[in-house]
Amino acid sequence: MCSGVVPHPLGARGCDEVEKLISIDLRSSLRDFVSIYLKILQKPRKNPQKPTKTRKNPNPQKPGVANPDWEYAPLVVNTLPGRTVANRPPDSFVGLKNGGATCYMNSVLQQLFMVDNIKRDLLAVELDGAVSMGDSGTAEEERKTYNVCILKQLQNIFGHLALSKLQYHVPTGLWRHFRLQGRLVNPREEQDAVEFFTSLVESVDDGLKAQGEEQIMSKHLGGLFSDQKICKECPHRYAKEEPFSILSVEVRSHSNLANSLEQYVKGELLEGADAYHCERCNKKVATVKRLCVKRLPPVLAIQLKRFEYDYEQGSPVKFNDYFEFPRKLNMEPYTVAGLAKIEGELVDAEENPGGAPLTTKYRLTGVVVHSGQATGGHYYSYISYRYRNGLWRWYKFDDSNVTECQMDLGELKKQFFGGNELGLGIDLDQSKSRLPITYMNWCTFCAFSIGGKLSGRSERSGWLEGWSVRVELGDEGEKGDLWLVGTRRGGNVGGVCERGGCE
Known part of the structure; x- marks a missing residue:
C-alpha cells in the first residue's frame, strides 16, 4: 500500500515574487533560473513577524563557503487568493494540479517527465521568443504556431517539475491552449489518456520539426511496424512499414499480455474471395496477413484496449477483464527478426542494419491507471525510478500528491490486473464516483541498454549536472536510459518559464 507523505509548510510568500520568477526569458540558462530562484527566496519578507531562520549546512563544501542550497528555508507560496501550496517533501517529486478533470493530462505528463532522456532532450532545445496564438495566416502556419x-x-x-521546491505545479498554459481533434479542451471535462498521449507526442514532434530540431518523441517512443503479407502458394512476400508511438493490444478473450501479443503476430489467413493478389504472380493466392514489430523504440508504450464504444447503447463501455502483464518483457518473439528465427528464415540486412544485436528486453517502469467507469472516473500513475544504489522505488503520482509506495506481486495484481475477484476491494455501491478497485488503461515499458549497467549520477536531479555519458558493461542483457555525468556542455536549457511562451 502507498505510504502517505506529510507536507512541511514553513511560512508564506506573495504571488508577486513568483511572477518575477516565471517571467525569466525562455532563453536564459537553467543555471540562471536557479540563481534567480534562490535570490527570490532569500529576499526578506515585508513586515515579518519573526525572522526567517536558515538551516545549518550539514555537508559544507569548504570552510567559510556557504552552500546555496542551505541558505534559505523553502516557504509556502500563495498561488491564488486564500490558497497556498506547501513545499515539496524531501526525497519526493513535484505533483501537478488538477484543473477539474485534467487527471488524464497529469498522469501522462508525469510518465513522460520521469524518462530522463526525454526531459533532458526537451529542456536542451533552444526556442525563439513568444508565440502569438491569434490569426497567424494560413491553416498550415496556424498548425505550426500551435x-x-x-x-x-x-x-x-x-522545468517546474525539475526545479520547483513546491508540492505541485499548476500547468495553466497547457489548459488554455491544448486541443483534441481541433477543439480546445475544457479542463473540467475528462478525456481519454491515450488520445491525449498520442496528440501530445505528435504536436511536440511537429513543433520541433518546425523549429528545425530533432523529433525527440519519435527518437525515444517511436517504433516501426511491419505489415506483412506472406503468400502460401508462392515464395513471395510483401511488407509495408508503419510508424507507431504506442502499441495497442486486445484485452478481451486474453488473460495476459503474452497471449495477446501472440495473437497480434499470428495474423489471419486470406483465402477464397478474400485471397490476396500477388503482383509478381499476377493472380490471387492464399496469404497470411500479420503485423509485427520491425524496430523497437527505447521506450515502449503499450495500450490495453479496455475501452470501446457501444453503438447500440450509444455510449462507451469499459472491460474489466482480468489481464496480467509482467515486470520484465522480452519482445523478441513479436519482432520481424524474432519471427524469422522461429520460422528458420534469414533476416534481410535492411531489417537489421549493421548486423547489430536487436534490443528486445524491457522492464516495467510505469503504469497509467483508470479507476471508475467508462463514462467517468479518475486517472493516476505509478512510476518506478532507479536510484544510485541500483534500487528501484515505486511512486504514485495522483495529481498534486506524490507518495512512495511498495509494489510487490500482490500489490501489482491488486492495482493493475483488473477482474472482479473477491478480495480486491470491490465496492458494489455504483452511486460512488470512484471505486476502490482499479483497472489499467495503458502501461509503459522502459527500455534498458543491452549489456549495459548504469553508472554516474543517479540522484533525481543528477541529469541536470552533465551531458556526457558513460556506460559500464554489466551482466544483465537489459537496456535502459543512460545516466548523465561529467561537466555540463555549453548551450541553453530553456523552456522553464512562462515568458517566451504562448500569448
Whole structure:
C-alpha cells in the first residue's frame, strides 16, 4: 500500500515574487533560473513577524563557503487568493494540479517527465521568443504556431517539475491552449489518456520539426511496424512499414499480455474471395496477413484496449477483464527478426542494419491507471525510478500528491490486473464516483541498454549536472536510459518559464 507523505509548510510568500520568477526569458540558462530562484527566496519578507531562520549546512563544501542550497528555508507560496501550496517533501517529486478533470493530462505528463532522456532532450532545445496564438495566416502556419506553443508549454511544465521546491505545479498554459481533434479542451471535462498521449507526442514532434530540431518523441517512443503479407502458394512476400508511438493490444478473450501479443503476430489467413493478389504472380493466392514489430523504440508504450464504444447503447463501455502483464518483457518473439528465427528464415540486412544485436528486453517502469467507469472516473500513475544504489522505488503520482509506495506481486495484481475477484476491494455501491478497485488503461515499458549497467549520477536531479555519458558493461542483457555525468556542455536549457511562451 502507498505510504502517505506529510507536507512541511514553513511560512508564506506573495504571488508577486513568483511572477518575477516565471517571467525569466525562455532563453536564459537553467543555471540562471536557479540563481534567480534562490535570490527570490532569500529576499526578506515585508513586515515579518519573526525572522526567517536558515538551516545549518550539514555537508559544507569548504570552510567559510556557504552552500546555496542551505541558505534559505523553502516557504509556502500563495498561488491564488486564500490558497497556498506547501513545499515539496524531501526525497519526493513535484505533483501537478488538477484543473477539474485534467487527471488524464497529469498522469501522462508525469510518465513522460520521469524518462530522463526525454526531459533532458526537451529542456536542451533552444526556442525563439513568444508565440502569438491569434490569426497567424494560413491553416498550415496556424498548425505550426500551435505545435510550437504546445512544445513550449511542455518545456515549461518539465522545468517546474525539475526545479520547483513546491508540492505541485499548476500547468495553466497547457489548459488554455491544448486541443483534441481541433477543439480546445475544457479542463473540467475528462478525456481519454491515450488520445491525449498520442496528440501530445505528435504536436511536440511537429513543433520541433518546425523549429528545425530533432523529433525527440519519435527518437525515444517511436517504433516501426511491419505489415506483412506472406503468400502460401508462392515464395513471395510483401511488407509495408508503419510508424507507431504506442502499441495497442486486445484485452478481451486474453488473460495476459503474452497471449495477446501472440495473437497480434499470428495474423489471419486470406483465402477464397478474400485471397490476396500477388503482383509478381499476377493472380490471387492464399496469404497470411500479420503485423509485427520491425524496430523497437527505447521506450515502449503499450495500450490495453479496455475501452470501446457501444453503438447500440450509444455510449462507451469499459472491460474489466482480468489481464496480467509482467515486470520484465522480452519482445523478441513479436519482432520481424524474432519471427524469422522461429520460422528458420534469414533476416534481410535492411531489417537489421549493421548486423547489430536487436534490443528486445524491457522492464516495467510505469503504469497509467483508470479507476471508475467508462463514462467517468479518475486517472493516476505509478512510476518506478532507479536510484544510485541500483534500487528501484515505486511512486504514485495522483495529481498534486506524490507518495512512495511498495509494489510487490500482490500489490501489482491488486492495482493493475483488473477482474472482479473477491478480495480486491470491490465496492458494489455504483452511486460512488470512484471505486476502490482499479483497472489499467495503458502501461509503459522502459527500455534498458543491452549489456549495459548504469553508472554516474543517479540522484533525481543528477541529469541536470552533465551531458556526457558513460556506460559500464554489466551482466544483465537489459537496456535502459543512460545516466548523465561529467561537466555540463555549453548551450541553453530553456523552456522553464512562462515568458517566451504562448500569448
